[in-house]
Amino acid sequence: MISELTRGERRLALAVLTAVATFGLALAIAGRGDILAVHGGLIMASAVILMFFVIAGFYAPEPGEERLAQYYDTPTKAGVVLAMIWGVIGMGVGDWVAWLLVYPDMTFDAAWASFGRLRPVHTSGVIFGFGGNALIATSFHVLQRTSRARLPDQFSPWFVLVGYNLFCLIAASGYLLGITQSKEYAEPEWYADLWLVVVWVVYFSIYLRTLMRRQEPHIYVANWYYMAFILVVAILHIVNNLAVPISFGSAKSYSAFSGVQDAMTQWWYGHNAVAFFLTAGFLGMMYYYLPKRAGRPVFSYRMSILGFWGITFMYMWAGSHHLHYTALPQWVQTLGMTFSIMLIVPSWMAAANALLTLNGAWHKVRDDATLRFMMLAAVFYGLSTFEGSFMSIRAVNSLSHYTDWTVGHVHAGALGWVALITFGSIYAVVPWVWKRPAMYSNKLVEVHFWLSLAGTLVYVFAMWNSGIIQGLMWRTYNEGGTLAYSFIDSLVAMRPYYIARAIGGLLFAIGAVVGLYNVWMTIREASAERADEPDAPVVPALARSLQAGE
Amino acid sequence: MIDHDTLVAFSKSYGLFYLMAMAITVVAYTFWPSNKERFEEAAKSIIDDEDMPCR
Numbered sequence: 001m002i003s004e005l006t007r008g009e010r011r012l013a014l015a016v017l018t019a020v021a022t023f024g025l026a027l028a029i030a031g032r033g034d035i036l037a038v039h040g041g042l043i044m045a046s047a048v049i050l051m052f053f054v055i056a057g058f059y060a061p062e063p064g065e066e067r068l069a070q071y072y073d074t075p076t077k078a079g080v081v082l083a084m085i086w087g088v089i090g091m092g093v094g095d096w097v098a099w100l101l102v103y104p105d106m107t108f109d110a111a112w113a114s115f116g117r118l119r120p121v122h123t124s125g126v127i128f129g130f131g132g133n134a135l136i137a138t139s140f141h142v143l144q145r146t147s148r149a150r151l152p153d154q155f156s157p158w159f160v161l162v163g164y165n166l167f168c169l170i171a172a173s174g175y176l177l178g179i180t181q182s183k184e185y186a187e188p189e190w191y192a193d194l195w196l197v198v199v200w201v202v203y204f205s206i207y208l209r210t211l212m213r214r215q216e217p218h219i220y221v222a223n224w225y226y227m228a229f230i231l232v233v234a235i236l237h238i239v240n241n242l243a244v245p246i247s248f249g250s251a252k253s254y255s256a257f258s259g260v261q262d263a264m265t266q267w268w269y270g271h272n273a274v275a276f277f278l279t280a281g282f283l284g285m286m287y288y289y290l291p292k293r294a295g296r297p298v299f300s301y302r303m304s305i306l307g308f309w310g311i312t313f314m315y316m317w318a319g320s321h322h323l324h325y326t327a328l329p330q331w332v333q334t335l336g337m338t339f340s341i342m343l344i345v346p347s348w349m350a351a352a353n354a355l356l357t358l359n360g361a362w363h364k365v366r367d368d369a370t371l372r373f374m375m376l377a378a379v380f381y382g383l384s385t386f387e388g389s390f391m392s393i394r395a396v397n398s399l400s401h402y403t404d405w406t407v408g409h410v411h412a413g414a415l416g417w418v419a420l421i422t423f424g425s426i427y428a429v430v431p432w433v434w435k436r437p438a439m440y441s442n443k444l445v446e447v448h449f450w451l452s453l454a455g456t457l458v459y460v461f462a463m464w465n466s467g468i469i470q471g472l473m474w475r476t477y478n479e480g481g482t483l484a485y486s487f488i489d490s491l492v493a494m495r496p497y498y499i500a501r502a503i504g505g506l507l508f509a510i511g512a513v514v515g516l517y518n519v520w521m522t523i524r525e526a527s528a529e530r531a532d533e534p535d536a537p538v539v540p541a542l543a544r545s546l547q548a549g550e
Numbered sequence: 551m552i553d554h555d556t557l558v559a560f561s562k563s564y565g566l567f568y569l570m571a572m573a574i575t576v577v578a579y580t581f582w583p584s585n586k587e588r589f590e591e592a593a594k595s596i597i598d599d600e601d602m603p604c605r
Contacts, residue, residue: 218592297593309576
């Protein structure tokens with residue numbers, strides 16, 4: 001990897017790593033006596049280890065000018081592998097906490113093994129670790145192909161990828177240590193948040209710099225979705241994480257907001273994380289890899305544009321549906337509900353566009369599990385956006401809120417839509433970038449597909465049952481006008497569903513392990529083939545016949 | 551002094567008009583006849599295989 005950087009870029013990498021290591025050292029010194037010192041040390045150690053890699057390759061020959069005639073796919077390759085590893089970790093921890101709800105004593109009396117600390121490792125692991133790495137990896141791939149231009153340089157994509165994974169590492173390790181600012185999906189503390197801003201600005205600049213050099217007159221719609229994802233996540237991240245640390249030597253900070261303003265800011269962030277991280281970015285993936293894999297242009301390009309503006313504008317207002325029946329003014333709740341219902345239009349535009357693109361290629365969907373992953377993702381996208389609009393209605397929400405129905409809904413979206421479109425895209429992109437005719441084993445892709453489908457269905461049905469029973473038990477009154485069931489009664493009623501959910505999650509996590517193995521073996525095949533190549537250049541048949549004719 | 555009611559009045563009026571203006575602009579852009587060819591070209595162009603950047 002270092003051999004792909006120019007000499008100047010290697011120097012830049014060393015300078016940046018020195019700065020990061022110094023920053024880590026400063027945090028460790030300022031935070032001595034505080035838990036912050038652990039993270040300071042972790043940042044410094046990561047930077048120093050990377051410095052060794054850069055120094056080891058520093059005097060390798062520089063890449064030649066011929067590199068500019070090729071796309072730069074090494075960061076995409078690394079991102080795909082990282083996404084699959086984070087996927088296995090995140091889904092594994094997810095299943096762990098699912099069993100923890102079945103056997104609540106399974107914490108070994110250790111603080112780190114409590115539900116409250118493990119659960120964010122699961123959510124951040126799958127959303128940011130798995131989803132984020134997959135988005136970064138595929139966005140670099142799609143951006144170059146649709147612009148017909150190479151990434152602007154070799155250093156900045158690595159800065160984004162490595163910097164982002166450092167953020168994920170700080171986040172996950174921090175939760176286990178007990179560091180959190182208690183904002184859902186925004187748990188990391190101030191220093192991690194600041195670092196992510198730097199990484200994210202560089203990420204957006206790569207997009208702009210490549211688009212400026214594009215050889216296509218029109219910017220393909222997948223890039224619009226990826227750019228909305230990058231830009232809006234930056235805005236959300238900065239505003240929701242505005243906070244003042246107790247001191248520069250403390251991991252703890254206090255939010256700039258309080259009370260209902262804090263709740264509204266958090267759920268403006270939270271729902272737009274669903275909209276722009278888990279929807280817009282993955283729609284970008286879908287609008288490139290699905291038509292490409294099916295070999296058919298998208299059914300209606302116009303519909304993809306209308307859907308884009310619908311999604312970007314309406315989602316912005318939907319967050320307040322998380323705060324029905326709270327201190328939030330009634331009209332703000334109604335506004336959130338109204339926009340959530342209207343969102344069904346652009347959401348179904350995208351789902352219908354995907355399915356109509358496949359209309360006429362159903363034989364390919366039948367034979368090709370990779371395309372079937374993408375097809376099923378579009379179906380689950382349509383289902384979970386319908387469900388989401390329905391659940392945002394205040395009266396429905398009075399039954400569903402705080403119950404497992406919400407958990408079921410989130411997983412219909414996260415497993416059924418986000419993970420399936422990601423696996424489909426990864427199975428499409430891996431053979432392309434590693435220059436292989438196909439994945440190592442199509443049978444294993446097939447196995448993964450059915451494990452994913454079975455796991456998602458078991459999970460979602462368990463949580464629908466559980467959630468509705470829970471909601472009904474909480475609102476059932478007896479003749480005396482008091483609640484018919486105690487809270488513990490509802491917990492006992494949940495137990496069989498929690499077992500079913502943990503089994504569904506296990507199936508899904510096993511599928512991810514199968515996927516990681518398949519990706520790994522495809523890469524091994526690719527490198528084995530390169531090693532087998534004879535030392536002399538291969539003379540193509542055409543060239544040989546020309547020589548003979550001369 | 552900006553109070554809650556002022557902000558509510560502003561967001562309820564301005565918010566409505568800007569959303570409508572936005573919607574009209576987007577629909578006009580999407581269905582503008584001269585854009586048709588460009589969009590269809592973009593949709594088709596990604597299907598073509600090509601393995602090298604255009605320099």
